[in-house]
Amino acid sequence: MILRIFVSLLFPIKKQQQDVLGFLEANKIEFEEKDIAANEENRKWMRENVPEDSRPASGNPLPPRLFNDSRYLGDYNAFFEARENNAVYAFLGLTAPPGSKVGEHLPTQS
Template identity: 70%
Template structure:
């Protein structure tokens, strides 16, 4: 399973840069393997991301902004849903990954 984080390395938006860093930093801290896919320099990545974000998850203008998170081909969510999962200690569930032994998420699953 590969977690794919679609991001824009040359975004002019400080808010987008902060959101991308938050996602990447959190995944690194949890030692979750992931791949960064740049949509600013790679048209294929941009088109794949836009085509695979579910219609109901796209903003009104129809163009989803980075970061967008996938588990292989399965859409996980955008920054807001990632943030909510992080706040609820549900990141592994959000990512479609098994919670590691001893984690808060695994303990909640056992209850």
């Protein structure tokens, strides 16, 4: 299982990217950072693997985009919502370490 975070230093959303990467680093969650600006293969793979219903109405999907292996997890907004709900590990498809402040389960919807 490989957690992949697609980023680009050329986009104005650098703060969102740093927010995701900083959280993962602070919580010692292993991941691969994939720069879509410096690597055409990364850009192509990300664009082809973001589901249709998660793409913008026009243009291409912008980073950060998160994947667990090839399973699409979401964008920054989905990550932020999971973090706010203490459900980041569930969002990432990972088991939370014992005593973690960030919960394992997504909240149930009523």
